[in-house]
Amino acid sequence: xxxxxxxxxxxxxxxxxxxxxxxxxxxxxxxxxxxxxxxxxxxxxxxxxxxxxxxxxxxxxxxxxxxxxxxxxxxxxxxxxxxxxxxxxxxxxxxxxxxxxxxxxxxxxxxxxxxxxxxxxxxxxxxxxxxxxxxxxxxxxxxxxxxxxxxxxxxxxxxxxxxxxxxxxxxxxxxxxxxxxxxxxxxxxxxxxxxxxxxxxxxxxxxxxxxxxxxxxxxxxxxxxxxxxxxxxxxxxxxxxxxxxxxxxxxxxxxxxxxxxxxxxxxxxxxxxxxxxxxxxxxxxxxxxxxxxxxxxxxxxxxxxxxxxxxxxxxxxxxxxxxxxxxxxxxxxxxxxxxxxxxxxxxxxxxxxxxxxxx
Numbered sequence: 001x002x003x004x005x006x007x008x009x010x011x012x013x014x015x016x017x018x019x020x021x022x023x024x025x026x027x028x029x030x031x032x033x034x035x036x037x038x039x040x041x042x043x044x045x046x047x048x049x050x051x052x053x054x055x056x057x058x059x060x061x062x063x064x065x066x067x068x069x070x071x072x073x074x075x076x077x078x079x080x081x082x083x084x085x086x087x088x089x090x091x092x093x094x095x096x097x098x099x100x101x102x103x104x105x106x107x108x109x110x111x112x113x114x115x116x117x118x119x120x121x122x123x124x125x126x127x128x129x130x131x132x133x134x135x136x137x138x139x140x141x142x143x144x145x146x147x148x149x150x151x152x153x154x155x156x157x158x159x160x161x162x163x164x165x166x167x168x169x170x171x172x173x174x175x176x177x178x179x180x181x182x183x184x185x186x187x188x189x190x191x192x193x194x195x196x197x198x199x200x201x202x203x204x205x206x207x208x209x210x211x212x213x214x215x216x217x218x219x220x221x222x223x224x225x226x227x228x229x230x231x232x233x234x235x236x237x238x239x240x241x242x243x244x245x246x247x248x249x250x251x252x253x254x255x256x257x258x259x260x261x262x263x264x265x266x267x268x269x270x271x272x273x274x275x276x277x278x279x280x281x282x283x284x285x286x287x288x289x290x291x292x293x294x295x296x297x298x299x300x301x302x303x304x305x306x307x308x309x310x311x312x313x314x315x316x317x318x319x320x321x322x323x324x325x326x327x328x329x330x331x332x333x334x335x336x337x338x339x340x341x342x343x344x345x346x347x348x349x350x351x352x353x354x355x356x357x358x359x
Contacts, residue, residue, distance in 0.1 A: 012062070013049065013051075016060075016320070017051075020319075022076060022176070022316065025053060025056045025077075026051050026055075028055075029053030029058065030053070031049055032049060032050045032052070034049060034084070035048040035093050037061065037064075037093050038094045039146050039147070040144060045063070046064050046147075047062050048080065048084070056076065058076045058077070059075050059079045060074040061074065061095065063154075066153045069324065070157050070320055071345060073098055073345070075340050075342040076340055078337075078339065078341070082334060082335035087103040090105060092104065096145060098310075098342075098344045098349050099295065099310070099331065110144070114144045114305070118139065118142055120304055121305050122136065122139055139244075139297060142297040142305055147348060148349075154320075155320075155321045156324055175316070176316035176318070178341070179313045182207075182210045182330060183209055184206065184330040184331070184332065185202050185232070185332060186333075186338075187333050189228060189229055191227060191230070194241065196243070197244065197245045198241070199246075199307075199309040200251045200294070200307075201235035201236040201241055203309045204254070204255050204292065205221075205232045205235055208222075208231065208259075209222060209231075219261075220258065220261055234258075235255075238258050239251055241254075243304075244304070245307035245308075246307065248292075248354045252268040252270045253268065256268040266359070267358070267359055268357075268359075269357050270355075270356040274346075275350045277350075281312065281355060282325075284312075284357040289358060290312060291313075293309065293329060294355065294356075295309075310329040310331050311329055311332070312329050313341070315327055315328065316328075316343070325345075325346040327343065327346055329343075329344070
């Protein structure tokens, strides 16, 4: 089975490595199959591959279904071993989108874990007299959703299998931009007071550091507060974050409050439905403004379901085929060594994200 998987997907992986500039350092790498990734109905929905080259390491999550874009998620200078090592020996890996992994012996068990975490979250909100609030209603509606599948074959499969006669890939990945100098901060670093729910404030801290150190903007970064942890804790309070996390509106308002310490020339921008709004993300990156991307409520085996923020830093408009948007991001969680750049396919996940940025 593994050999047939490798034969089917090795060519698209090699072509993606060859055509994408951001993957240049992986081009001489060895591609190693690691895991089957399962849907809630226990069918295989994808595969996890690791890549090791002389220069660096990376990974790919590829689709096993041709109605889903072939390259769902991948990374450079990073892998997912720390996350996947949470799987027990007799468990399978279930995958529901970017950073959405669950582990269990069956889809039924995974669903039961999700519902248990959801019930615990609702109880905690109710104990805090928050039943009836929008926050409570959103948790109440939360579901364990499979990857979004199209009704026909994704053009990405043909795009990645199409070579021109001279050996060059026919789709050139030239229409992309990645902001350099956005340093990843780990939300569980020593001194951060609420590490389980500090992803939003930590992303904001990355952005403040970028504005100050890279662009020279007059904003307060870690140097002003004395440490990364102090900056994150300050932003946590400004955003009004809670154990459940940070809403996108809370993030935008809190980030704006922070930059107002030194100037009121800023504005905040929020998009609560990413579907059809990819141009706004691209516009923010083109203006050198990193983007706070928030993924919807999810549980990966904990005691509650929570949101998760990452820091969007770039795009490739021709990811698997012309017009296929892939987004680059830094993840504040999932391991102290998770410092590399991850990428995900926008259309595979846009129904589960909202985003915000400053300008």
